[in-house]
Amino acid sequence: MELQTPAEGILKTNDWGDAKVYHVVCDCGADDHTHNLWVEADDIGITVSIYATVKSPWWSMNRWKQIWTLITKGYLEHQTVLTINQQTALNYAETLKTAIKDVEIFRQQRLSKKDTANQVAVKLSEQSDCV
């Protein structure tokens, strides 16, 4: 089994060079099971953020019990689950690895440009008569 292109279950929604965004879709198709995957590079390093937006399941639970829990605990707990098949899992892993490599290349290029700019600034300040 190999990475598919385009990858089943993985949808790239944005790419700014130093940041890539993907939707990882659940096999059941439920929108609140979808995970959003952000791979971002900055001067410090690379971060991967995974989040999902969940909805309160008001229709399946006793509303008064939820209201009571909210009043007594101050919060409600909700979970989401992403269920993906073997091929999508492989696509997910390969997409993550590739995205990390891509943003790292972008980050290194940006850092080398900063180094060049700093070296030019140092040379200019050394050549300057100003004190």
Ligand SMILES: [Zn+2]
């Ligand atoms: Zn699902």
